[in-house]
Amino acid sequence: MRALALTAKQETTTAVRALWFWVVALALVLAQTIAAQARPESFADLAQKVSPAVVNITTSTMVAANTDTMPMVPEGSPFEDFFREFRDRNNGGEGQPRRTSALGSGFVISEDGFIVTNNHVIESADEIIIEFYEGGELQAEVIGTDPKTDIALLKVVADGPLAFVSFGDSDTARVGDWVMAMGNPLGQGFSVSAGIVSARNRALSGTYDDYIQTDAAINRGNSGGPLFNMDGQVVGVNTAILSPNGGSIGIGFSMASNVVTRVVEQLKEFGETRRGWLGVRIQDVTDDVAEAIGLDEARGALVTDVPEGPALEGGMKSGDVILSFDGKDVQDTRGLVRRVGNAEVGKAVRVVVFRDGKTQTLKVTLGRREEAEGTVPAAQTDEGEEVAPSERDVLGLTLSEMTDELRQQLDLGPDAEGLVVRDVDVETEAYEKGLRGGDVITEAGQQSLSTVDDFETRIEDARDAGRKSLLLLVRRSGEPRFVALSLGEE
Structure with a gap:
């Protein structure tokens, strides 16, 4: 009986080992299958599937003949006629235009012949020829272009439906x-x-x-x-x-x-792009800027200027930090610009801003960016009674109060206010952060400035509030930006 019991136990052990062997073998097969799926053995099937929708693009453009290719020879020299004849033979005659060509690629996105390519492929082209993978050529017309993303949309007319590909996410x-x-x-x-x-x-x-x-x-x-x-x-x-x-x-x-x-x-x-426009100038929020305004972390987009436009009408102010746009959080300026650009023109959106230590929700009706671009108001100047400016050194800056003479020198409007930076100590943080003579500081601690005393008061207020830095709104050639300067020890 004992011998029989041992034999049964050995058979069970053998069966378990066999089962374990097959489990391991199956695991190896599955691992190899997964690896094969992760790394395709060939792209041939995929290439064969999509190739009919991919096209070659040939463009041609007429350009003026280059009349500057003749070597410099003395006027009246016997070589003058020789080089002129050589140039004319190559250019087809003096002043005759010549045709140049360029090559690119594209792909069909609909069976009725819409084709996507780069704007720089077809820019300024007089003729656009589409060559198909399976043979044949068609002439294309330009439906519209977008130089900002370098995208162009073309259209061809074919006898039948064309092979096309779809966009993915x-x-x-x-x-x-x-x-x-x-x-x-x-x-x-x-x-x-x-x-x-x-x-x-x-x-x-x-x-x-x-x-x-x-x-x-x-x-x-x-x-x-x-x-x-x-x-x-x-x-x-x-x-x-x-x-x-x-x-x-x-x-x-x-x-x-x-x-x-x-x-x-x-x-x-x-036939053109229509991007949303908020109407603000913005910059990223850095750690020191966040600390200076009491924001819990460096996030959002800091508004440096609010000219005439949708944001101003919606109540936005310089110094606001945009934390949310149309229901989505804003991490930085790049993300905000893209989100606004993708928004519908005329849409009323909710914008959450951080202002004076708390959040506030504004409602802004977006304009159209293409209509707003290039509208920079001309600077005005005014002549008035000259007043000797008061100068003082503060935080490494030599500051002067605004006068009519300074407004004229800096090409500012007659109502321009703030403190003019006369000089910057090269060994200070102010110099490291890019402040230079000629800059105008219009705000400190998100409050306007008109005298140096105002500036020193803002410094004391920030220190009393436990701030380690002070936020300045600085303008240079009309362009605003915020700079946070460390207050240091008293």
Whole structure:
């Protein structure tokens, strides 16, 4: 009986070991399957699926002949006629215009022939030819352009429905996700490259920049082409590269699809963009600025100026910190600018601001940015009785009270008030933070200034309130900004 019991126990152990072996084997198979899904063996199926909607774009432009290419020779020299004949043969005659061409990429977004590309691909073009992957060419017309995001919308008329691709949600793209770029690099024709999302929310130089950075090879000629996710959706429009030699070094930038779709919708509907306009000048809130105004943390957008416009009509003031716009928190100026720009013109929005140590909700009806841009009021000057200004050194600043002579010297209006910075001690924090002679300090502690005594009073008030710094509103050439200066020891 004992022998039989041992045998049964051994059989059970063997069965458990066998089961464990199969569990481990199954786990390894599942791990390999997941790894295979994370790293596709081939992009061929995806490329085949989306290629028919990707196009090459050829543009041509008439430019004036270059009449400055003839070498400098003495007037009347026998070489003068020789070089003129050589230039005329190459230019088709003196003063004759010549046609230049450029290459780019794009993609079809609807079966009725709407095509998206970069504005710089078709800018100033006299003729735009669309070449399709499966053969054939069509001439395109420009529906609208947006230089701020470098996006253009074209339209072709075809005999039948065209293959097209759809936009995806660029906000779901994660760093490390696979992406595939298509286009016409260096004029070599249809080409595919693959890589990953290297970074998101990159800003280059534009107000509305929101770029996806990728290491998928992007070269000249790829501009305007699509950046696909693995579902075949467009998550970006290839726009720029960072390169010391003009070729791809693995740092390419695609304008995020969530920016592009908004622009395309407006270009399709209106032929132009219509962005919301709040009507304020703003700057980021730094740690020292937050401390100076009693804000719990550095967040929001600090209003430096409120000219005539929607914000002024809604009761906003210089020195307010915008914490929320249309129900969404504001982290910094870049986020606010994009959110306002994406808002509907004429929409009444609620704006939460931090003012005098507490929050306040304002209601602002947005204007249109395109109508407001470039409207800078001309500065006025006035001549009056000269008064010897009072000067004093405070916080490393040599300050002078405003006079009519100073208003004229600084090209200020007749009603301009504040303290003029005559000089700045180069060894002080004021100099490090960019204050210079000619600046005008109009507010301290979010209260207006007219005399140096006012300024010193604001310093004492801040110290009595336990503040470590004082917030100054500084204007230079009419442009305002806030600067927080440490008060130091008394």
